[in-house]
Amino acid sequence: MGRAPCCDKANVKKGPWSPEEDSKLKDYIDKHGTGGNWIALPQKAGLKRCGKSCRLRWLNYLRPNIKHGEFSDDEDRIICSLFASIGSRWSIIAAQLPGRTDNDIKNYWNTKLKKKLMGVVPSSHRKPPQPHFPSFQTPSSASLPYRSCNYNTTYYTPNRSFTGLDQPTSSVPSSFLNNSTTTTTTLFQPQESLLGSMQPYHPVKDHLLIMFGGEPSCSSSDGSCNQISYVKEMEYDQHGANNASGGVGRNEQVPLESYFFNNAEENQKLILNGSSTAAVSNGLWGETSIDYGVDQDIKQFVNNHSSSSSSSNFLFDENKTQGKVMYF
DNA sequence: AATGTATGCAACCGCCTCCAG
């Protein structure tokens, strides 16, 4: 039994929105709000559109404070870092980028950032995973031909290694913490151990918990951002993280792996539990992927570190029930 | 100038989750 359509598709206009439609929708919402019922809204607003279409139009285009145009370097970094951490949870990523919508970010990733990353991964990388990723190299040693994700600032501590044993300090990109316009720096909690932490997940109760969300910086397409909340105890010492960064200046190249040094989360995502299999097979890091593109490279990168993992302190809600990401 | 190809973006589709009844 299929479910009933959300609207009468025969009497619903599709395709690009006209200025008149935009105006109608905006005027109506300005006066009455969404009323909490998108399905009924188009009729009330005098629009021959599906409620979902109205919602999308409003959230992605008409909503106030929507930012269009070029993504900044900071935004690039945030997107890349979050993608490495949580995958294609665009709404969550959008929540960290004020004014950006999940659709925007998704498009930006698919059309630009992904290609940048592919550019940064030379063909020589497209081979079976190396048994060992080198420690982060100084920028001068990075011979990558492409400055992926606008590596204007560092995401790593020069002395960092993937063992995660040599640096007690944060793996939080210091520049991100310093430069990001978001107010959610606690998002990136120190995850030093994550870099090497690959172990079947088991609950850790006596560690701090953090969940994304609840920030006014929300820009997810639903505009609600109520999926996320923060645990205050995990107050992050930005200054400490900053100092720990060791200072790789802007405009210096950083290897791909450094960009994704937070990727242990994804790593864990793959092994947390049985349901993670779905995530693996859903195409994001598909094992059978023919396209040895950046996803595969990222995946390889993740896999490369699985063997040296020692502990897990990141829990991802793979069921996508609340878009929650939890650190332990 | 005409045609083909690549790119970017808005919008749609369909599945999933939530929640009220």
Place this chain on the structure above:
DNA sequence: GCTGGAGGCGGTTGCATACAT
């Protein structure tokens, strides 16, 4: 506990434009 409607989300498509030949 079950059911169905609505909202939310990620993947995909289609079109307009830019660029190359």
